Amino acid sequence: MEDMQEIIKTYVINEYVEDDSEVTYDTPLISGGIVDSFSMVSLKRFLENKYKISIPDDKATPEAFDSVNKICTLVNEYLK
């Protein structure tokens, strides 16, 4: 879990953060304006490729993607 948290956090920072803003495992990503709705697509694709899972579109909601921890919960659901 810890490894997954760090991998996803690193991806989010590299992909979306263009200044030195801090991102924690609980930082609001969508509602906080760090990841916009367009960019959720690449995040979903990254998770699917990285963890060899398929996340249904109706589960890839802004709420489910709103923090690193929430994303981990979602990914774990499909890893089972």
Place this chain on the structure above:
Amino acid sequence: MAYSDKVRGTYQEILTGMKDAGLLKVERYIHSAQAADIVVEFPAGAALKKVINICANNYLGLSSHPEVVKAAHAGLDSHGYGMSSVRFICGTQDIHRQLEKMVTEFLGTEDTILFPSCMDANAGVFEAVLTKDDVMISDRLVHASIIDGIRLCSAMHDTYKHSDMAHLEEKLQLHHDKRLKMVITDGVFSMDGDTAKLDQMADLCEKYDALLFCDDSHASGFIGKTGRGTHEKCGVMGRMDIITTTFGKGLGGASGGCVSGRKELVEMCRQKARPYLFSNTIAPPVVAGVIKVLEILSATTERRDKLEKNTLFWRKGLLEMGLVIKEGDTPIVPVMLFNAKLAQDVSRDLYEEGIYAIGFFFPVVPQSQARIRTQISAGHEIHHLEKALDAFRKVGKKYKILGKSKQEIIEMYGM
């Protein structure tokens, strides 16, 4: 009556909020034709004032060029005022097809289709050529009209960091399994004046079998040695799959736009693009005017050469007086002020000095990136630019920003 006091109050509250936040846009009434020297009424009801315009997209100074005006008059006489039709019913005249062929030749593409505007071209093109099995990968600073077009298309959408070729390559790899991939960029970015790396992008698109799209609205007519656009500057003429551009800027400044590129993609637009199918054809006098513009630009590079010299003079003058500008070589030259109020104050004071230039701030540009966007024209003479530089020097001294760095300006005025 459906428009009750409650409904009216709802909108009044929104508009008041915008006004209080300093976000309300106010038009300035111009009482003359578009040119380097214009006559402006601002604010509404104020005495008319003759000012130098350094914020128009009139890059080649053709908006009121006598030959273009004469050609538009002739087009009005020979082909009428309007067509009262979309293109495919009874709105296509010989001059519409003539203009499409001329644009194709000018841009070095395979075919061209006209749209009522480039906004319409961008709104319609993606939906016409892509499906849900495809992906669009766009630069994060593309123009708003492209974003609207992307929203209207069912293909997946992803972005890459502005002009970051390594990031673009990562995205092309990430989406390798898609049926079609389209990489989307502006040629010259309208707010910063920088240029897309089309040469590197064309290489990446070939490597990953992706289509390359470029909106060249702020380039057509003057970027590149013969003014063909960003693809000429980058040495990739013939390698572009789609170019969209406008006739509302350098190419005469009236209205209209187009999609130009691979003939199959253009034909897909002719069959499926909704702004083409459901909006009127370009008015005949405008078509006749753009034909004349292309004749002028194909005969000589005199105007784009003058624009290049003016741009060098202007950029050098601003740098020598110690203002912070965005680096580049295009006629879009943003003078960076970082603070929104400072940008508005400088714009107002420049107007007092007889210079018409507008402040841009959030949400048009990112927070703490407020600026005066200056745009140089072949219609400017050196005396116009010298007067404008004098005004910037005077106003810059007043606000003590000459010779100051970004950090120092932010420390003085905040972000």
